[in-house]
Amino acid sequence: MHELSVVLSLLDEVGEAAEREGATRVAAVRLRLGAMSGIVRDALLFSWDLARAGTIASEADLVIDDVPVAVWCPRCDGERGVPPGEGLICSTCGAVAPQIVRGRELELVAMEVV
Numbered sequence: 405m406h407e408l409s410v411v412l413s414l415l416d417e418v419g420e421a422a423e424r425e426g427a428t429r430v431a432a433v434r435l436r437l438g439a440m441s442g443i444v445r446d447a448l449l450f451s452w453d454l455a456r457a458g459t460i461a462s463e464a465d466l467v468i469d470d471v472p473v474a475v476w477c478p479r480c481d482g483e484r485g486v487p488p489g490e491g492l493i494c495s496t497c498g499a500v501a502p503q504i505v506r507g508r509e510l511e512l513v514a515m516e517v518v
């Protein structure tokens with residue numbers, strides 16, 4: 405499962421950051437997850453529950469902020485959303501807009517340590 409390897413590297417990152425802070429426990433971890441990141445949210449949460457055991461984040465909640473996809477529309481000359489399930493099309497004017505500006509991210513944004 406792809407999500408498990410993502411969680412394992414996330415836990416490494418969290419563990420290193422916690423160590424730098426001199427923390428003894430991580431209470432919560434907050435992620436930004438793009439709609440086109442290729443990561444399945446439920447699988448990520450499931451993997452988190454499995455993998456966090458025995459780490460400094462063993463009791464940490466994983467909080468996920470969903471990031472919707474946004475594209476740059478050449479016709480509107482601006483950042484626009486995409487209609488659900490229709491690919492990379494401007495939701496305002498319908499033009500094809502292949503340039504993704506947001507929605508691919510998977511990033512650690514914050515963690516709460518004790």
Ligand SMILES: [Zn+2]
Pocket residue numbers: 477478479480481484494495496497498499
């Ligand atoms: Zn447009």
